[in-house]
Amino acid sequence: MALDCVSSYLHALKENWQPVLLLVPYSVGAAALAYVWQKRKEVRTWIKVAQENRERAFREMERAVEQFKKQNPGLTSESVLSLSFKDLHKNLQDGQLSPEHVLYTYIEKALEVTNQVNCVVDYLQECEQQLQEMKRNPRKGLLYGIPVSIKENIDYKGHYTSLGFARFLDKKASEDSVVVKVLKKQGAIPFVKTNLSQSMLSYDCSNPIYKQTKNPWNPKKTPGGSSGGEGALIGGEGSVLGFGTDLAGSIRMPSSFCGICGLKPTEHRISKHLVRTTTPGQKSLASMLGPMARDVDSLALCMKAVLCQDMFDLDPNVPPLPFNDEVYNSKKKLRIGYYDRDGFWLPHPSMRRAVMETKKLLEAAGHTLVQFPLPDVEDAIYSMIRKGVFADGCAVLREKFEWDVIDPNLTEMVALCRTPVLIRKVMAFFLKFWDKNTARSIVMSCGIRSVKDLWSLHVKIENFQKEFVNQMRKLEIDVILCPALGPALTIGYPQKASDAISYTVLYNHLNFPAGVVPVSKVTEEDEKQLSLQTPQTRLEKIFYEGVKGGVGLPIAVQCVALPWQEELCLRFMKEVETLTRK
Template structure:
């Protein structure tokens, strides 16, 4: 009936005299032009408003840093004898002990790290905002009857970890007017344990990137090489800690966002099982993802610092503030055990072949572990292509990226994310056609594009969740079949040259080595064990990857010329076995340190 009515209307219009038709056409054209002009005007006004918000945010950030600088200057004038170099050189455990016994004051430590953080951020742009409440909290610390495990320790926190009265932006301008109404559970527990959050660190727009830049606060660079990225999305944390401006920081990890910056910056990072620490008050760009779960976790210079942090966080306060968590205090017996381990290992997951230096690190570490009495067993992770394309991408982008695309529509897209955002904007039908056409030549890229179509229906989303559960069970069965305690495997690195996380078409595919353990929800950590050598750089020239496609070629370009930069390995345990994973990380750190010392002599 509607088609018949429309047809009748068109016939009547065509039956009109030509002058009347011309008049109607003019009216239509005027209305169309007016609508276009109105649309363009609204778009211009929106961009103008966004740019104003950005300028205001930058001004507030700069004023905060000046306030921070002024506070440091006043403290130094009143306390001229503070030995800042010796404070900065202390490991976390020793620093915490000196603060507890009173041989160091919390003021001297806070202002020393504030000064160092200012120096670091001037070079690499890693601090998003200063938290002035840290000075007031310093006075509250002195009134606490019991000194917590982190008494007087200044800590840095990632942009989206809620702190009352402050922003959680995820790199989006639309969040610049939303102040958090209360502290996240993590911040509350940290405060009760005596820690003092003093700065927020920078992130990439949307957090779904392993670069670290956004249109508001700009690009963060790697403190070890300013021509390279610190990784992401916890890149500001990685850069600040590696630069010496923080002794303990907190990031989050949905696909490698703690482990990648740790690898790129040469520090230690730990992703617990999702649900072991509280995510309450930690905002994400896409809230409500249940099939692949992100988690908060610590980042520091060494494994002992991660251990002390986990001891402090896994306390009665945590379980009281978030009763949804399993009440599992830190298991000292598991961590302290010296029983030889049965270690599964692999140097490639079969999805993406990492550079020679990263695979060499696995084999060097394997040899050290064998010499120390541990049993090493070759392990092939099952069905990684399926886990990445069908489970991770469809779990995270279940809506085909529509939620994320809508957020970018209301914002200025950071240049490093334009390719990714444009891919999300492509209609699903076009994605499917393109995927089918290119599949014979670029099978990985075809699978990647098809996965970005999402799942379409709630029933499909349920199916993905069920498939993830089944995959976890089958992976665990393989693990048990090999009688493994832990797994040793590679992590993406070394640090990419700036711009390459955007240029590499494998924006997510290259991080399959970390994403795999988010799908599985296994605890995983990163430990630096060596550096890139001249021989590694020579071998890289022969690197072809697994397919010799554009992804492999761009990866080769991204990591070349990295001699001297850190190289890390990844350590993994079964769910809820954080203490065993940390014990394994500590073992590797100790053996690698002895190996380097032996080589030096």
């Protein structure tokens, strides 16, 4: 009987096989749509939970401040906020100020600033427990009692490290990053995490979870990226010291746009252990962790604090090179190479003016200035930097964005990454007759064909670095003075003018320490000169539209030294800061 039933079913299937086969693609399609719907539902849920957690964190910040004020009615915020980092540090070391007074003052100020510009994404409530531990064991490290803000991609135990992706909101960090451990050992108190651009591959500062951060000088302008939350918080005086990361200028551009100082050290001078990146394994362009603050002395003290035995023990990849005070405090006159444009990207008039005015001040102070001939920056951008960063043909990036909500500032980049390589090459072929730079960018994002090609690229990068160093030695140059990108662009423009990073990404490519120092502000004359200049490419024209309306915004210069000479770089930055502030 059973065999008869099976036989009848097989006979019916044989007679009606075409309708059954037609149902297969519909079933597969329905299953695929259901899977996509489910994944996107999860993403939306994770984003909602993260946003609720942030609101809860802000309420905890308010509670902590109110409780402290009730217990200490005679203490004022102004007595803390009015102090420079140097005086704040001294008063904490001498015991004239308590770490509690300083911490809760800056928690309150950080809340005020983030209400204006949306820069804080998380409260590190464990800072309150750290205060209690410091009372029980009052060992005074070099950063004793200093509140420190950290970029969102730096792991802190029990908190999200999302990089602006909802996909990474399913779990929290299981331990502190090395830099956080070292900061705590030195008595610093990490207290908030700050916003970044989704994927950290944009010099704007926005993501689908925590939204857009604004510039504290002008809310229509970007604070820069990807460490824009740090730039905005410190620039708005809601923090005295912070840490960002820098792959193509992500510390230096926010520092320049927000009127603060920032240092990108040589790779591995500071531990990167448990500091997250979007493209792990990418070795063609050096990414680095570095400090951001309102003045150079703050950066120097921070470097002195973290370059300690604790860091060398925790991460053996960091060379045991303590901070060299003798170099930083030296008064020896410098031989300085300079340039006011890189020959690739037409700078804003204020960028060139800032360099030339600083050059005159340095010469008047007795330093020797020598014009520095740059190598072919355009070739470095397209034939080495872009080729190396996108050596996988954007495969890792496509994977990261697969089910995620895409930030509006990244739509063009993601669309290009998702376009098949063959179509990208066809697009580039036709685009070269209209905009050769855009065409080259598309070609260089198509990937590298073999491991042999990648190794050849690395050899080319090494040769470029050697030639640059040889040129500096030939001219007997100690350091380089050059433009920092600025002023801040209108929100939304950075993705349209991505090649403007040429002024900062060059020193990631070379793996040189580089820092920025604010020296001036955009003037009406700068704006007038901007209108008289003729952009050379479509992208430069877009950049010029983005920087319009910048009168009053800060302008910085960039100071550069050879690898592992962070102390000399900071000494040069200090000299520039001293002369321009006078």
